[in-house]
Amino acid sequence: MGVIQQIKLLIIGESGAGKSSILLRFIDDSFSHSFITTIGIDFKIKTVEIDGKLIKLQIWDTAGQERFRNITNAYYRGAMGIFIVYDVTDRKSFESLNEWKRNVEKLSTKDVTVILIGNKCDMESDRKISIEEGRAKANEFNCNFFETSSKNNIGIEEAFLTMAKDIYYRTKASEEDAIQLKKENVITLSNEKSTKTSGCC
Amino acid sequence: MEDYGFLKSEEQKSYDFHYLEIMKRRLKKWDKLLEKSEVLPPKSEKLKRYIRKGIPPSLRKECWFHYSGAERFMEENDGLFDILQFRELQDIQAGYSRNDNKIFQHIEVLDRDVFRTFPDNSKFKRRNFPDSEEISSNSSTATLVNFDKFELEGESYYIQSLRKILVCFAYYSWPHPNPNRQLPKSCTYQIGYCQSLNFIVGLLLLIYSDNTIYETDENCRYEIEKRVFFTLVVIIEELLPKEVYGVNLEGTQLTQDVLWKWLFNIRGSRFGVEKTAQWIRSLENRKSDSSMPPLDLITGHWFMTLYIGVLPFETTLRVWDCFLYQGEKVLMRVAITIFKLYQEQILSFPEPIQSWKFVKEIPKKLHDCHSFMNIVFKPRYPIKPTEGSLENFGSQINGRESFDSQDENLPMISNTKNLSIRRGVGNIPNK
Numbered sequence: 028m029g030v031i032q033q034i035k036l037l038i039i040g041e042s043g044a045g046k047s048s049i050l051l052r053f054i055d056d057s058f059s060h061s062f063i064t065t066i067g068i069d070f071k072i073k074t075v076e077i078d079g080k081l082i083k084l085q086i087w088d089t090a091g092q093e094r095f096r097n098i099t100n101a102y103y104r105g106a107m108g109i110f111i112v113y114d115v116t117d118r119k120s121f122e123s124l125n126e127w128k129r130n131v132e133k134l135s136t137k138d139v140t141v142i143l144i145g146n147k148c149d150m151e152s153d154r155k156i157s158i159e160e161g162r163a164k165a166n167e168f169n170c171n172f173f174e175t176s177s178k179n180n181i182g183i184e185e186a187f188l189t190m191a192k193d194i195y196y197r198t199k200a201s202e203e204d205a206i207q208l209k210k211e212n213v214i215t216l217s218n219e220k221s222t223k224t225s226g227c228c
Numbered sequence: 229m230e231d232y233g234f235l236k237s238e239e240q241k242s243y244d245f246h247y248l249e250i251m252k253r254r255l256k257k258w259d260k261l262l263e264k265s266e267v268l269p270p271k272s273e274k275l276k277r278y279i280r281k282g283i284p285p286s287l288r289k290e291c292w293f294h295y296s297g298a299e300r301f302m303e304e305n306d307g308l309f310d311i312l313q314f315r316e317l318q319d320i321q322a323g324y325s326r327n328d329n330k331i332f333q334h335i336e337v338l339d340r341d342v343f344r345t346f347p348d349n350s351k352f353k354r355r356n357f358p359d360s361e362e363i364s365s366n367s368s369t370a371t372l373v374n375f376d377k378f379e380l381e382g383e384s385y386y387i388q389s390l391r392k393i394l395v396c397f398a399y400y401s402w403p404h405p406n407p408n409r410q411l412p413k414s415c416t417y418q419i420g421y422c423q424s425l426n427f428i429v430g431l432l433l434l435i436y437s438d439n440t441i442y443e444t445d446e447n448c449r450y451e452i453e454k455r456v457f458f459t460l461v462v463i464i465e466e467l468l469p470k471e472v473y474g475v476n477l478e479g480t481q482l483t484q485d486v487l488w489k490w491l492f493n494i495r496g497s498r499f500g501v502e503k504t505a506q507w508i509r510s511l512e513n514r515k516s517d518s519s520m521p522p523l524d525l526i527t528g529h530w531f532m533t534l535y536i537g538v539l540p541f542e543t544t545l546r547v548w549d550c551f552l553y554q555g556e557k558v559l560m561r562v563a564i565t566i567f568k569l570y571q572e573q574i575l576s577f578p579e580p581i582q583s584w585k586f587v588k589e590i591p592k593k594l595h596d597c598h599s600f601m602n603i604v605f606k607p608r609y610p611i612k613p614t615e616g617s618l619e620n621f622g623s624q625i626n627g628r629e630s631f632d633s634q635d636e637n638l639p640m641i642s643n644t645k646n647l648s649i650r651r652g653v654g655n656i657p658n659k
Contacts, residue, residue, distance in 0.1 A: 042423070043340035060354075061347030063537065064340075064423050067529035069588070070581075085581070092337055092423045094475050101522050119336065 033083045034194050040112035041120035042091030045146040048177035050088045053187050058178050065090050077195050103134035108190045115145045116153040140193045141170040149176035230285050232434045233351040243595040255284040268294050283549045289436045296552040298459040305413050309454045312396035329405050334398040334420035341426040342391045351386040389453050393429045422473035424532040431536050432456040467555045483531050484524040504567040507575050526588050543597035565604045
């Protein structure tokens, strides 16, 4: 069984929201006590299976500080799915979500799949953003929403699989549409031919 | 060799065995060089050769502080650090909030990075976690709306000094909301805090505190913090081009454009990097291949962090020996050398994305710092990367050959055209 599709995903969000740790949890199923500030960008690859088909996920992780956005803009190019991450214990990271969303709208393709992630949900006593508030934001963005914890391994696999499935079915559907459209065109053409004889058009 | 608090890899250990002998030899040479004089000798061709072959660890901190220009700069601006170190507390007491003092926002960002600088280094390791269970990568303490929450008591002096110096620099490099709070030396650029500076300050702390009573003596600690601060300022103001860390990272983008020019240009071929250039060109032409982000995102990281965390630690120190003596062009040479050394491998992958990953990861393997630095300075074509404006750069690197800016393969220089770049070579005499 070969890989049938490659999907490019991005993880964006405020510095310190836990983007790199989410990626590490998904790729290695581990959690590190010693993360280093991400400068520039990095990527990891993981293959998942959907409906018996292998899908290769290429996931890009970037620096969160505002001034790095200028140089990381190019990295939105060709992304099919984007995770926007905030930290449930940090209101500022939540407040910056609109700006990240605007960036997505400006720089990525129209049909990109967005998933909102509230990370560090294990830190209940430090929580500043309720799950309801997160959900409301996701409604506003018209996207899926997950609360996750890289440390306790909550929600991460689900978020990535939801993303992969959404893109897989979406692109599959549009391929089928395209095939369908082709067929219809053929039919239309032959119809045209037949109608021409009747002097119509 | 000294480990400066880092765990050494097996490769590094086995290289050290061989390197130790080299450094012993070098130390003898340096001892001879210095025996006649009480002070460090002035810059010279001979000294430059010595520095390129590696400053002995025992002399490193003095050499860095002196030859970078930080010593002079500190003398000229006596008192500046003393003012800056109380600014944060003053502002908290004066009731400033993050909304009316942008510097507080910079501090929020840097607070997230103090434990993310050298987390594996014994001197920078986090000791206390907000709750004993919690070890999330960047921790809730980073939310600095409530200042009491950022608690450093019980953390190592290195962590405390790191934060203190970064905060001082934020106050130095960002205008204060109260115009009456002017500093004896005004700053002509705006940085506040930029990720990468944490690594630079961390590295300087490790070197400057080496073999001192930093951990036991408060005055010594203060003196070292001050030296680190002024070295940071000199790196940003005198050794690097403008705006490398500014709010748009314009200088970083410019250095990358310049690097690509070096690689593509005729002199690039004299550096033996034709194949890499070819490969990068093919990437440029494959714009439709949407999964490939520009290589700048890798090399930009190299320049911004001055190779900290990119190269092995000992190799980074050797690059810094030369960088602090000669400035930015050293960084350029190092980048070109990496592309030169590995061009065959870079080109050997079927997928561009694999090459991309290779370029990203390969510098970590450069343990043989002595041979590496030897290649960095060969051939002896002069590099004056960003002297003058970029337009001048074009004619300058080509010497007598005319610079064909119409070359469609050259990377586009967009918003950096008017950015005039300061000479990046410090105060060394011209040949």
